[in-house]
Amino acid sequence: MDFAFTPEHEELRQTIRRFLQDRSPEAVVRRTMVTEQGYERDTWQAMAEQLGLPGLLVPDHLGGTGLGAVELAIAFEEMGRALLCAPMLSTAVLAVSALREAARTEVQEELLPALATGQKTAALAWAEPGNVWEPQQIRMKAARAGKGWTLSGEKVAVIDGHTADELLVVARAGKALSLFRVAGEADGVQRALLPTLDLTRKLARVTFTKARAEQIAASEDVSEALARVFYLALIALAAEQTGGAQYCLEMSTQHAKTRWQFGRPIGSFQAIKHRCADMLVAVEFAKSAAYHAAFRAAEQDAAELPVAARMAKAYCSEAFFQVANDTIQVHGGMGFTWEHPAHLYFKRAKSSALLFGDPIHHRERLAALIGV
Amino acid sequence: MSQYRSMSEEELRERVRRLKAEVHPDQTDMFTFRGAQYDHGLAWVHFPEGYGGLGINPKMQAIVNDELRKDVRTVYDDLMINPIGIGMGAPTLMTYGSEELKRALLRKCFTGEEIWCQLFSEPGAGSDVAGLATRAVRDGDDWVVNGQKVWTTLAHVAKWGLLVARTNPDVPKHEGLSYFLLDMHSPGVEVRPLYQITGEAEFNEVFLNDVRIPHRYMLGQEGQGWQVAITTLMNERTALGGGAGQRGGGPIAVLLQLWSARAAGSHSPGEEAVLRDRIARLYIESELLRLTSLRARAMMRAGNPGPEGSVGKLAQAELYKKIWECAMDVLGDNALVYEPGYELRRPAAEERRDKVLLAKYQFLRSRANSIEGGTSEIMRNILGERVLGLPGEPRSDKGIPWKDIPRGG
Numbered sequence: 001m002d003f004a005f006t007p008e009h010e011e012l013r014q015t016i017r018r019f020l021q022d023r024s025p026e027a028v029v030r031r032t033m034v035t036e037q038g039y040e041r042d043t044w045q046a047m048a049e050q051l052g053l054p055g056l057l058v059p060d061h062l063g064g065t066g067l068g069a070v071e072l073a074i075a076f077e078e079m080g081r082a083l084l085c086a087p088m089l090s091t092a093v094l095a096v097s098a099l100r101e102a103a104r105t106e107v108q109e110e111l112l113p114a115l116a117t118g119q120k121t122a123a124l125a126w127a128e129p130g131n132v133w134e135p136q137q138i139r140m141k142a143a144r145a146g147k148g149w150t151l152s153g154e155k156v157a158v159i160d161g162h163t164a165d166e167l168l169v170v171a172r173a174g175k176a177l178s179l180f181r182v183a184g185e186a187d188g189v190q191r192a193l194l195p196t197l198d199l200t201r202k203l204a205r206v207t208f209t210k211a212r213a214e215q216i217a218a219s220e221d222v223s224e225a226l227a228r229v230f231y232l233a234l235i236a237l238a239a240e241q242t243g244g245a246q247y248c249l250e251m252s253t254q255h256a257k258t259r260w261q262f263g264r265p266i267g268s269f270q271a272i273k274h275r276c277a278d279m280l281v282a283v284e285f286a287k288s289a290a291y292h293a294a295f296r297a298a299e300q301d302a303a304e305l306p307v308a309a310r311m312a313k314a315y316c317s318e319a320f321f322q323v324a325n326d327t328i329q330v331h332g333g334m335g336f337t338w339e340h341p342a343h344l345y346f347k348r349a350k351s352s353a354l355l356f357g358d359p360i361h362h363r364e365r366l367a368a369l370i371g372v
Numbered sequence: 373m374s375q376y377r378s379m380s381e382e383e384l385r386e387r388v389r390r391l392k393a394e395v396h397p398d399q400t401d402m403f404t405f406r407g408a409q410y411d412h413g414l415a416w417v418h419f420p421e422g423y424g425g426l427g428i429n430p431k432m433q434a435i436v437n438d439e440l441r442k443d444v445r446t447v448y449d450d451l452m453i454n455p456i457g458i459g460m461g462a463p464t465l466m467t468y469g470s471e472e473l474k475r476a477l478l479r480k481c482f483t484g485e486e487i488w489c490q491l492f493s494e495p496g497a498g499s500d501v502a503g504l505a506t507r508a509v510r511d512g513d514d515w516v517v518n519g520q521k522v523w524t525t526l527a528h529v530a531k532w533g534l535l536v537a538r539t540n541p542d543v544p545k546h547e548g549l550s551y552f553l554l555d556m557h558s559p560g561v562e563v564r565p566l567y568q569i570t571g572e573a574e575f576n577e578v579f580l581n582d583v584r585i586p587h588r589y590m591l592g593q594e595g596q597g598w599q600v601a602i603t604t605l606m607n608e609r610t611a612l613g614g615g616a617g618q619r620g621g622g623p624i625a626v627l628l629q630l631w632s633a634r635a636a637g638s639h640s641p642g643e644e645a646v647l648r649d650r651i652a653r654l655y656i657e658s659e660l661l662r663l664t665s666l667r668a669r670a671m672m673r674a675g676n677p678g679p680e681g682s683v684g685k686l687a688q689a690e691l692y693k694k695i696w697e698c699a700m701d702v703l704g705d706n707a708l709v710y711e712p713g714y715e716l717r718r719p720a721a722e723e724r725r726d727k728v729l730l731a732k733y734q735f736l737r738s739r740a741n742s743i744e745g746g747t748s749e750i751m752r753n754i755l756g757e758r759v760l761g762l763p764g765e766p767r768s769d770k771g772i773p774w775k776d777i778p779r780g781g
Contacts (some may be wrong), residue, residue: 249385269761274759277753280679281683289660311660314653367655
C-alpha cells in the first residue's frame with residue numbers, strides 16, 4: 001500500500017500548475033468555453049511540445065512520454081483546478097488508452113504518434129442513450145458489408161466528438177465487443193455538438209447510418225481491455241474533480257477571510273467556518289480516493305482496480321459537488337452571478353458527477369464487488 | 373541533530389531477547405515481567421536510561437513490541453493495563469516531574485501495579501476545560517483542594533490522578549492553573565460511578581472535599597498547569613486519532629456481517645436497494661478514513677505533515693455514528709429489543725462478542741465519539757482556524773481575570 005508522491009511527481013505538478021496559470025487563467029477559460037471548438041489549438045500544441053501531456057500515456061518509441069496513471073492523475077488534478085478546456089479526456093485518456101489496450105499494433109503505430117504530438121485529436125464513442133456507460137452494456141451492432149463493416153445507431157456524450165480528427169467507436173461484432181475506426185467525414189456519420197450544462201467540456205451526439213467502419217480490435221473480444229480503459233477514465237475524472245474541489249475550497253476560504261459582515265470576517269462565524277471544515281474533510285478524502293485508485297492502476301492491480309476506481313468516481317463526484325455547492329453559498333449573492341467563477345465549477349461538478357455513471361451507479365457496482 | 377542516540381534495530385532486538393531469556397512472560401507474573409522490561413529500558417525506549425528507557429527514537433518502540441510478540445503466548449497491551457498512566461501520565465511526569473517522583477512512580481505505572489486517571493473535565497468545564505473551577509489553596513507545605521471532576525475513566529481503581537486545579541482566580545483563565553499528582557486514596561476523595569446512555573458506568577464523578585496534596589506533588593511550577601496539561605492532552609489526541617486498521621475492518625466489518633446475516637425477506641427489493649446504497653457509501657467512507665490515515669503517515673515520514681492528519685478525529689466520529697445507525701436499520705424490528713437490558717453497572721471485560729448485541733450497544737456508545745476528546749464542533753474550529761487559517765470567534769473571556777468571566781447559572 002503505497003501513496004507517496006516522489007519529488008519528480010511534485011515537480012511535474014508544479015510545472016503543470018505554472019503552465020496552466022499562464023495558459024488557462026479564468027479569462028481564457030471563459031473565452032474558450034463559448035467557442036464551438038471548445039479548446040485552443042496553440043495551447044494544445046504547447047501542451048504537447050512543452051509538457052508532453054497529450055502523449056502522457058503513449059510509449060516513448062511512439063513519440064509519447066510513456067508515463068502512467070499516477071502522473072495522469074496529477075495532470076488531471078491540476079487541469080481540474082484550472083478548468084482547462086482541452087481535449088485531454090477525449091484524446092489523451094479515452095482514445096489513447098483504447099488504442100493501447102484494444103487496437104492492433106499497426107493501428108497504434110499509425111495513430112498514436114499523431115495524437116501524442118498534438119497534430120490530431122481523437123474521440124471514443126462508446127456511451128449510448130439511457131445511461132449506458134459500462135462497456136458490457138453496449139448494444140450497438142456492427143454489420144458485415146463485404147470485407148468491411150458498417151455501423152448504425154446513436155452514440156451520446158461523445159467528448160469532443162464534433163471536432164475529433166479520429167473517431168473510435170465501440171460496438172458489437174456478433175456478441176463480442178469490438179473496436180472500430182470511422183473517418184470523421186465518412187458518409188452516414190452525423191456529428192452534433194450539444195448545448196451542455198458545463199460549457200467547459202464539449203459533448204457531441206454522433207449518429208451513424210450505415211457508416212463504413214474499419215475494425216481495429218486486436219482480438220475478437222476486447223471487453224476486458226475496454227473495462228480497463230473505463231476504469232482509467234473514472235480515475236482521471238476523479239482526479240479532475242479533486243483538483244476542482246481543492247480550488248473551490250481555497251476560493252471559499254479566501255472569501256471567508258476577507259468578506260466582512262456584522263463588523264467581522266464571515267469566516268469567524270462558526271456557521272461558515274464549520275462548512276469550510278467539512279469541505280476540507282471532503283477534499284482530503286477525495287485526494288485519498290483519487291490517489292489510491294491511481295496508484296492501484298499504475299501497479300496494474302487487476303483485483304483492486306475496479307473497487308478503487310468506482311470508489312473514487314463515487315466519492316469524488318459527491319465531494320466536488322458538495323464543495324462547489326457550498327462555494328456558492330459561502331460567496332452569497334456574489335456566488336450566484338455569471339461574473340464569479342463559482343458557477344463554472346458548480347456546473348463542472350454536476351456534469352462530471354453524471355458523466356461515466358453517477359455515484360449511485362458506481363456504489364451499486366461496488367456493493368456487488370464487496371459482496372453487499 | 374537528533375535528541376536521541378542511535379541504536380541499530382538488531383541491537384535493540386537483541387536486548388529484548390536478553391530480557392526474555394532472563395524473565396519469560398509465559399513463566400512470570402505481569403508485575404515481575406513488566407518490571408524487568410522497565411529495568412531493561414524497554415518500557416518507553418525514548419525515556420532516558422534508568423527511567424524505563426534507552427534514550428533512543430520513540431519510533432523504535434514498535435521494534436520492541438514486535439520482538440516481544442515472538443514465540444510467546446503472553447502479550448501485554450499497554451492500553452489495557454494502564455492506558456492513562458502509560459500513554460499520557462508518564463510522558464507528562466517525565467517532562468515536568470521531580471527526580472523523586474519519577475523514581476517513585478514510573479516503574480509501578482508501567483507494571484500496572486498503580487493505575488492512573490485524569491482529573492481535568494468538570495461539570496462546568498467541558499470543551500472549555502481551561503475555565504475549570506476546582507480550587508487549590510496553599511496551606512503550609514500542602515495544597516487544599518475543593519471541587520468536582522467528571523468523566524474520569526478508571527478513577528474507581530486508580531492510585532494516582534492527574535489533576536488540574538485553579539490556584540489563582542485573579543488572573544486570566546489559562547494563567548491561574550496548576551497541575552498536581554493526586555493520591556486517589558487521600559482523605560476527602562470520593563469516587564462515584566457515572567451511569568451513561570448505555571446504562572453502564574465506564575466513567576466516574578470525583579468529588580474533592582478538603583483534599584490535601586503535598587506541594588512536592590505539583591508538576592511544573594505554580595501557574596504553569598495549562599502548559600503541563602497540554603503535554604497530557606497532546607498524547608490523548610494521538611491515542612484517539614483515526615487508526616489505520618485493516619481494509620474492511622472495524623465497525624464497517626460488523627455492519628457488513630449483519631447485512632449478510634439478515635433474514636431472507638426481511639426487506640423488500642426497494643428497501644434492499646436503499647440500504648445497499650447506504651452501506652456502500654459507508655464502506656467507501658471507512659476505506660477513505662483508513663487511506664487518509666495511511667496518507668497522513670506517509671506525509672509524516674516524508675517530513676511533510678499536512679491537513680490529512682487533522683481530519684481523522686472529526687471524520688471518524690461522524691462516520692462511526694452513521695455506521696451504527698445503519699446497523700440498527702438493518703436489524704429492523706430486532707433492534708427494538710435491547711438485551712440484556714440496562715443494568716446499571718460497571719462494564720465487564722469480554723462481552724458483546726455477539727455482533728447483534730455489539731451493534732445495539734455501539735449505536736448508543738458511539739454518541740460519545742463526537743463529544744469525547746474534542747467535540748466535532750471544536751474539531752471543526754480547529755480545522756477552520758489552524759488548517760484553513762480562518763479568523764477566530766470574538767471571545768468574551770480573553771485577557772480578563774477568571775473570576776470575572778461571564779458564566780451561566
